[in-house]
Amino acid sequence: MDWIEKLARDHGTGGWQTLADMKRFxxxxxxxxxxxxxxxxxxxxxxxxxxxxxxxxxxxxxVVRGTW
Numbered sequence: 156m157d158w159i160e161k162l163a164r165d166h167g168t169g170g171w172q173t174l175a176d177m178k179r180f181x182x183x184x185x186x187x188x189x190x191x192x193x194x195x196x197x198x199x200x201x202x203x204x205x206x207x208x209x210x211x212x213x214x215x216x217x218v219v220r221g222t223w
Contacts, residue, residue, distance in 0.1 A: 192219050199223060 160174065199218045200210045210218075217223040 195219065 157178075160178065196210070196215050196218050199214075203210055203214075214223065
């Protein structure tokens with residue numbers, strides 16, 4: 156069971172017509188958030204690219220959390 160289905164089963168679909176509608180919405184939100192995160196990391200990496208510095212995973216985590 157994926158997280159969207161678990162949420163729906165635990166709390167109801169919150170007015171969505173069907174579980175399938177809720178799953179499509181959740182997948183669209185997750186996709187948009189992945190795109191936003193990747194774009195933020197890419198932009199910061201491009202900004203830091205002057206010289207020999209390369210962002211590591213900790214840097215990427217800080218970008219995602221907004222603490223970079």
